[in-house]
Amino acid sequence: MKNLEMSYLMDFYGNLLSDKQREIMQMYYQEDLSLSEIAAEYGITRQGVRDNIVRAEKELTNYENSLGLWKKFSRITDNLGRIRALVEQGSDMKSSAEIIRLIADVENDI
Amino acid sequence: MKNLEMSYLMDFYGNLLSDKQREIMQMYYQEDLSLSEIAAEYGITRQGVRDNIVRAEKELTNYENSLGLWKKFSRITDNLGRIRALVEQGSDMKSSAEIIRLIADVENDI
16 A cells, blocks of 8 residues: 655655656555556566655654654645634634634644 | 854754853854964964864854854744734734734744
């Protein structure tokens, strides 16, 4: 099963992979090609494609473990959703205070 | 003159440097030690410290050129400042619409 998290990590750190690894990962995760289809495209074995993907996944995971930027962005997105919900439900003093608190949370995260 | 941008890039990508480079950069940019003070600490020459800093700055700049995450976070911070200003000045239909538009901008950026 393809891993949704890897698509996100590709968005963040994909540019740090080699051109070939990035292309293979894009075909696999973003264009949803099979290992065999990618193998045919590159004239390499199915196992060769798999090896490239496993190596690239490991690199992307290492970058996230070192930097944690995807996790950080996810928290920001969650807080933005809360802010929008508060704004949409109309405002009073209490919701304004809550919005400002959420913005401060996001800013501390950055 | 020390470069403020480098402090930010350290926050983002510092964990991708070697331990020694990261330590030297922290002493130089975050603890504001001089080249001579760092040289004494490590028992290396002042020029050796400078070389390490130049190399580390280049690496950090390359990461930002590839990933652009600091730039992205800066735009998010700017938009959050605008949202907070709108919330603080009290709200009406028009400012709510503007806040929701700004949140959408931030979300598209992520």
